[in-house]
Amino acid sequence: MDILGLGSKVDADFILDPKGQRKQVDVKIDETKRSSQYVYYNGEDVAGTVQIKLKKNSKVEHQGIRLEFVGQIEMLSDRSTIHEFTNLTKLLAFPGELTENVSMDFDFLNVEKPYESYMGINIKLRYFLRLTIIKRFSNNVFERDICVQQLSQYPEINNSIKMEVGIEDCLHIEFEYNKSKYHLKDVIVGKIYFLLVRIKIKHMEIAIIKKESSGTGPNIYAENETIAKYEIMDGAPVRGESIPIRLFLAGYDLTPTMKDIQRKFSVRYFLNLVLIDEEERRYFKQQEITLWRKQDKDKDKTKQSTKQYAHFERPNAANQSEENGSGTNATDNSPATEVVSSENKSDAFSD
Amino acid sequence: MATIDADNRREIARLPTRPISLEDRYDPPANFLEIEILNPETHGFGNKRYTDYEIRMKTNLPVFRIKECSVRRRYSDFEWLRRELERDSKIVVPSLPSKAWKRQVPAFLRRDDGIFEDEFIEERRKGLEQFINKVAGHPLAQNERSLHVFLQDTTIDYDKYVPGKVRNS
Numbered sequence: 318m319d320i321l322g323l324g325s326k327v328d329a330d331f332i333l334d335p336k337g338q339r340k341q342v343d344v345k346i347d348e349t350k351r352s353s354q355y356v357y358y359n360g361e362d363v364a365g366t367v368q369i370k371l372k373k374n375s376k377v378e379h380q381g382i383r384l385e386f387v388g389q390i391e392m393l394s395d396r397s398t399i400h401e402f403t404n405l406t407k408l409l410a411f412p413g414e415l416t417e418n419v420s421m422d423f424d425f426l427n428v429e430k431p432y433e434s435y436m437g438i439n440i441k442l443r444y445f446l447r448l449t450i451i452k453r454f455s456n457n458v459f460e461r462d463i464c465v466q467q468l469s470q471y472p473e474i475n476n477s478i479k480m481e482v483g484i485e486d487c488l489h490i491e492f493e494y495n496k497s498k499y500h501l502k503d504v505i506v507g508k509i510y511f512l513l514v515r516i517k518i519k520h521m522e523i524a525i526i527k528k529e530s531s532g533t534g535p536n537i538y539a540e541n542e543t544i545a546k547y548e549i550m551d552g553a554p555v556r557g558e559s560i561p562i563r564l565f566l567a568g569y570d571l572t573p574t575m576k577d578i579q580r581k582f583s584v585r586y587f588l589n590l591v592l593i594d595e596e597e598r599r600y601f602k603q604q605e606i607t608l609w610r611k612q613d614k615d616k617d618k619t620k621q622s623t624k625q626y627a628h629f630e631r632p633n634a635a636n637q638s639e640e641n642g643s644g645t646n647a648t649d650n651s652p653a654t655e656v657v658s659s660e661n662k663s664d665a666f667s668d
Numbered sequence: 669m670a671t672i673d674a675d676n677r678r679e680i681a682r683l684p685t686r687p688i689s690l691e692d693r694y695d696p697p698a699n700f701l702e703i704e705i706l707n708p709e710t711h712g713f714g715n716k717r718y719t720d721y722e723i724r725m726k727t728n729l730p731v732f733r734i735k736e737c738s739v740r741r742r743y744s745d746f747e748w749l750r751r752e753l754e755r756d757s758k759i760v761v762p763s764l765p766s767k768a769w770k771r772q773v774p775a776f777l778r779r780d781d782g783i784f785e786d787e788f789i790e791e792r793r794k795g796l797e798q799f800i801n802k803v804a805g806h807p808l809a810q811n812e813r814s815l816h817v818f819l820q821d822t823t824i825d826y827d828k829y830v831p832g833k834v835r836n837s
Contacts, residue, residue, distance in 0.1 A: 506682070508682070
């Protein structure tokens with residue numbers, strides 16, 4: 318995406334993938350706009366060609382043409398503070414004059430891209446190329462964003478989450494989720510077991526909540542977003558009943574868990590289990606899960622943007638053994654009973 | 669959407685569950701609580717009248733000492749309960765049906781019988797029934813002595829009453 322000023326004499330374009338080998342993704346820039354960006358991984362070169370086009374019969378005198386590779390964190394709440402954590406610069410041209418269209422090759426070698434690109438509510442972490450044609454009064458600046466994805470391996474340890482929670486003498490449940498770390502196309506498999514039901518439950522739902530927090534010390538700014546909500550039970554359960562949970566993550570707009578990035582922000586995910594009774598009182602239990610990005614099995618290097626599918630593809634035999642090799646499913650059965658809190662303002666359960 | 673063939677996909681198959689006993693499945697549920705407000709009666713004569721209602725309660729919740737009871741209460745008793753709960757419990761107490769001040773204007777200024785009209789009493793009865801069911805089903809309200817006194821004591825002894833908490837028997 319290039320910034321084209323009205324009546325500007327210059328335009329520039331970035332050619333990053335002449336052979337059509339690189340994957341692209343559809344990225345949400347803001348509420349209404351989406352754009353297609355090339356995907357890069359940590360350590361990869363960022364190379365290509367910059368094409369500068371001039372309006373017919375015009376000349377541009379300049380003090381140098383500079384190309385930067387920038388990685389930055391933008392915090393919208395803090396008066397749009399920008400924190401640059403990566404800046405690589407190349408001088409593409411010494412001061413001179415442009416009289417005709419020109420193409421300039423560039424190659425940033427083995428570029429470190431330590432974090433994943435992230436477009437959030439209050440935080441934007443982006444990587445982009447910035448071309449600056451330095452002039453006496455005002456520069457011409459052109460930017461092109463790329464999308465960096467961070468891949469992880471299957472975690473060595475991936476215990477299930479199993480806990481008994483409740484309100485004394487009123488409601489006791491035991492919930493279990495099959496893993497604590499899920500990849501973005503994983504399936505959450507779990508169950509809720511009712512130990513004591515003395516309230517009149519109407520239905521139960523599970524939600525995925527994203528918590529984006531930024532700032533440190535006294536200025537912590539948090540944004541919560543409900544990414545998904547899914548009813549898992551309709552009606553009143555009795556003691557001894559088990560309710561299954563199966564939630565496919567691939568259908569939702571999720572990112573990997575990001576903890577304390579450059580000590581500026583975190584993005585964490587929680588499963589929120591909510592029981593609603595006949596008087597609309599809500600009883601809930603939030604549990605953090607870790608999300609991570611797995612390498613796509615799809616080796617197809619066509620230029621199609623990757624789409625998220627809701628159904629789960631059958632893994633092939635090789636991948637099956639990979640999944641079996643992931644950590645033991647030790648259950649974490651904490652003996653203490655945790656209090657289920659109510660999020661309805663009309664109830665003041667202590668946590 | 670194609671049906672999910674969980675048998676062939678071991679990794680998304682349901683977690684193993686404990687079987688439920690026949691008793692648990694078919695016994696009356698442990699959350700049985702029914703409160704009805706019935707039989708409004710107006711007592712007294714002239715401007716010394718008042719209306720009270722029967723509160724019939726049936727439950728199997730262990731927190732309530734008596735499993736079936738019937739008491740008579742008037743609107744001011746409900747107001748007392750609401751005040752006690754507002755002060756002592758941590759819940760936001762639902763509101764009562766209105767006090768109806770306009771209807772309490774002297775009889776000669778009204779065309780009807782004010783708060784002793786059948787229609788009004790029925791409306792109030794419904795509102796009180798909603799109120800008491802909402803409150804009695806709230807786990808935090810069930811720990812308040814005022815609720816138990818209100819529902820289960822034959823009469824509320826305002827002199828002897830002391831606020832407090834109720835623990836499960």
